[in-house]
Amino acid sequence: MAFARLNGVVIHHEVRGDPSKPAVVFSNSLGCDFRIWNKVAAELADDYRLVLYDKRGHGLSEAPPQPYSMDDHIDDLVALLDHVGVDRAAVIGLSVGGMIAQGLAIRYPERVTALVLCDTAHKIGDDALWNMRIETVNTKGISALTDSIMQRWFMPEYRTPDNPDFVGYTAMLTRTTTDGYAGTSAALRDTDYTELTRKLKVPTLCLGGDHDGSTPPSLMRELASLIEGSEYTVIENAGHLPCIDQPARTASVISDFLGRTL
Ligand SMILES: O=C(O)CC1=CCC(=O)O1
Numbered sequence: 001m002a003f004a005r006l007n008g009v010v011i012h013h014e015v016r017g018d019p020s021k022p023a024v025v026f027s028n029s030l031g032c033d034f035r036i037w038n039k040v041a042a043e044l045a046d047d048y049r050l051v052l053y054d055k056r057g058h059g060l061s062e063a064p065p066q067p068y069s070m071d072d073h074i075d076d077l078v079a080l081l082d083h084v085g086v087d088r089a090a091v092i093g094l095s096v097g098g099m100i101a102q103g104l105a106i107r108y109p110e111r112v113t114a115l116v117l118c119d120t121a122h123k124i125g126d127d128a129l130w131n132m133r134i135e136t137v138n139t140k141g142i143s144a145l146t147d148s149i150m151q152r153w154f155m156p157e158y159r160t161p162d163n164p165d166f167v168g169y170t171a172m173l174t175r176t177t178t179d180g181y182a183g184t185s186a187a188l189r190d191t192d193y194t195e196l197t198r199k200l201k202v203p204t205l206c207l208g209g210d211h212d213g214s215t216p217p218s219l220m221r222e223l224a225s226l227i228e229g230s231e232y233t234v235i236e237n238a239g240h241l242p243c244i245d246q247p248a249r250t251a252s253v254i255s256d257f258l259g260r261t262l
Helices: 034-044 070-084 096-107 127-139 146-153 164-174 178-189 217-226 247-261
Strands: 002-006 009-016 023-027 049-053 089-094 112-118 204-209 231-235
Touching: 002 070, 009 034, 009 070, 023 034, 023 070, 023 096, 034 049, 034 164, 034 247, 049 070, 070 096, 070 178, 089 096, 089 247, 096 112, 096 178, 112 247, 127 178, 146 164, 204 217, 204 247, 217 231, 231 247
Parallel strands: 023 049, 023 089, 089 112, 112 204, 204 231
Antiparallel strands: 002 009, 009 049
16 A cells, blocks of 8 residues: 655556566556456466555545546546556556557557456447536535446345345445546546557457446447457446456456466
């Protein structure tokens, strides 16, 4: 656990594993912090140097006033890689984290060895969707959105109060700052990587849950079709966060790809 002020914002991060091994950095989804990766990271820790972090407004990182841009999130990640002394890394990004990963590879191709794009897209949602979320979280709080978000994140059998994990991950979402949630929603609203992602020339694995209610398989397939030579794997019995509901399978698919690629 470490903190650094980067671009004027204190960013919570952690570096694990052997510094001589290839670097892998994880970027998280909206309303989540880096603990979503803990089970997957444990499976990769022997083979890679792992960098995990909470993006601005999330987890233990500071929350500057909204709105944020996707470039703000990318600049934070570049500053973090500089801070921990990583020149080049494979980037594993989930949802908005997958857009941060695409943006990093677009702006700094020399710093990205591979992409793992999980439950994400080149464009997620539209202005109306994100403006509704920004307005709701600013006027009523994140709790007004929680049920609908959970329906997109998790399958029905997972979403029961008897499931301690479900209760815990709900708390992760509801404890996200208003500025972090609304600020990052503005970044999502304002980003469309369709044309820029087409130009990527980096080994890429796309993966996503078969029951993902936010970035469904049809959208993931569209993303994969934009990136020349990319692979696409569907994680069965998983929602929007396969690193949580199918961690072993997710880690195995990622480990196989990184082992062949790095
Ligand atoms: O909240 C959702 O619908 C899921 C999501 C979209 C972008 C992101 O990072 O998470």
